[in-house]
Amino acid sequence: MATSPPFPTPPGHRAGGDRRHARWWQRTWVRYAALSTLLTLSGLVILLLVRRQTGTEGFLVGLGLAVLPVPLLVAAFRWLDRVDPGPWRNLLFSFAWGACAAALIAIVANSFATRWIATATADPSHADTLGATVIAPVVEESAKAAAVLLVFLFRRRDFTGIVDGVVIAGVTATGFAFTENILYLGTAFGTDQLTGDTGIFSVTAATFFVRVIMSPFAHPLFTVLTGIGFGIAALSAERQQLRRVLLPVVGLLLAMGMHAMWNGSSSFGEYGFFAVYAVFMVPVFGLLTWLAVWTRQRELGTVREELPSYAVAGWLTAPEPFVLGSMRARRLARQYATHHGGRDAGRAVAEYEAYATSLAFLRHRGRRGRAGADFAVRERELLEELWARREPARPALAYAARATAPPPAPSPWPGYGYPQGSPAYNPYRS
Template sequence: MATSPPYPTHPAGPSDAAPRRPAHWWRRRWVRYGALGTLLAISGLVILALVRQQTGTEGFLVGLGLAVLPVPLLVAVFRWLDRVDPGPWRNLLFAFAWGACAAALIAIVANSFATRWIATATADPTNADTLGATVIAPIVEESAKAAAVLLVFLFRRRDFTGIVDGVVIAGVTATGFAFTENILYLGTAFGTDQLNGDSGLMSVTAATFFVRVVMSPFAHPLFTILTGIGFGAAALSAERHHGRRVLLPLAGLLLAMGMHAMWNGSSSFGEFGFFAVYATFMVPAFALLTGLIIWTRQRELRTVRAELPAYAAAGWLSAPEPYALGSMQARRIARRYAARHLGKAAARSVAEYEAYATSLAFLRHRGRDGRAGADFVVRERELLHELWRRREFARPALAYAARAAAPVPAVPPPWSTYGYAPEHSEPYWQPYGTATPYPAYNPYRS
């Protein structure tokens, strides 16, 4: 194995990793995972029994079949947003399971208890339902979903580095919650249709499916994304800014509760209140947040292109790699090239190389901003060694991708030196030569 290059001078920040103390038994990984898995399993069994009790077996199966339809699309969208620096699948599985099991159980129990208490205290069941939907439900449900984001933020800190990570975890958690809630609503609607003898497009089931699955599958994710943005902004703050790291998530949570309350209360705004809130508030908010997320993703790519040249100069990366790793098109080309010419295992290595390089760029960016943790040097070396192990497959694939994805400049045609051009001549194009630097990194610049 070739000798690895020297480490580049790391940015300003802690120079040494903090000494590790022996972990208490309750802090060991297997204890935490075991306790969390048990909690989610028990919550799943209880929520299954509660939903089945309210909908019946046939209604539960119908609701399950209809509620699952938007789930793959929503998860795919959030996974696409996370392609620049993809987090591990276990975080997404935990988020979905928490939303579908633990958060849904908390919401059903707390909402039912609060509604019954309000009805008893005010002797007005109608008012209790309205207050429960517009006041109690948003507070309970958004807090229960936010717990998943908080747990990932606290215990999977390496995987939670910015706004996109917060959006993805929050969105997948809300997708799981909406999945369970849709089973309950659709199953109940199906039971109502069975009692009334209704079927077809005019049934309660069809109307519920249209409103919850067709028109607003993004409703719950949209609310909870605000909480995720708050946690993501807190992750971008330096550790010394304790107030900011607490207030930003709380602000996001309050905004999520407010938007959720407006959505739930839209039915009390008149006959067309739902459509008015949907058209004038939900759709613009969805478009605004989508634009913010896409802009953040592009900013992450610019960070990759800006930070990785330091490692190319030190010999850890080849000259074209900062440009290729900062382009989603080039990344795809590199993986396809590796799969076609080197095999599926090589394609996986290239994908892992891209993920480690992106994490390295973000780590260095946090260090330059003074937000690096005490383990900066240790983490940097871990990531560099993971890159070094995979360079055999990644470097040729990324070099090819950089050439294929780089913009092709126009050069003067050979006849231009004579002051004329032949009639009907086509534009003369020439790709980058071997000595031409790539846009993101110029190894020949003094």
């Protein structure tokens, strides 16, 4: 086994690199501090607003019911992102932005707009309808899209395609729906406390059925359209500036339109809500789910297509592109490493898989002219990360390759088991 990289690492300038690294850490610290402060303040304000509207008991009931779909939705988006998993901090930021900042913007802006319309038209019912079908979709989708935009701009290395856009948008919308559900369910519980209704005929039960059982995917479905727009923009070359700007805008407009149709479904007649749900929402949900899964499979195909070049150059062993392009084989490799080397070895193999996947995507973009000016630097960084983890990773990946290898082709002479030309070959053997 080679003990050094297949080609030498160029010498660096330590002092200049240290200064640049220090400046980068300063900028990163300021950015994280500002975002953390913003999200913390937003969370405290939204907590006070929701609790004031629902009461303490209503808030606790709403919180307990609203949290139920959150683990399932986050797990679904995390599963979708397993080929090239983004860092958890991006998902935590997205969820916190949706639950705190976006929800606060929506509550304040929607309330202000509805009161202004009611004052201007002197018709409160008209103001509520207009606010739900026009104002709320624009405000809420814009507030949620801000999280996708921030990750797209400041975490560009982690935002490389459609799946990343879907995941960031979906988790942001999950956070937003979580806070909104606390408000709706807590308010419904307060109404039931006043009327004395209980059981399945209560307002709380009806609200829970509509928002948590029937349509927990509604908000993620809307915002995913924005995420797809950003994802396609991420796949575009840097010279295609118009496309990189227009596609996210188109995705946002589609999200607003779908949101408006959903909010306005109750005004389409007695069965308008169910008609929109069955004819529009469910088919679109199925279509976008298929698109996300298909894109995930294409990512695995990209890994299998791009990594053999690095195997030829000596950075990877020959079976590794196949193993890294199979989710089952990758899981077996992690399990093998954990079983034989402990958690640290399992973590090293998981990191090896992630770096190799990022390398495949980087090469894929580079061959199509969509990589940035730092392509060579980034490629070198990823290769060195792989090389540093080769000791625990290669035995595990070799085991996974053997475990998932297709069975040998059947003999053209069934029942004999000896290849033609071997000493034991006898076609007339009984």
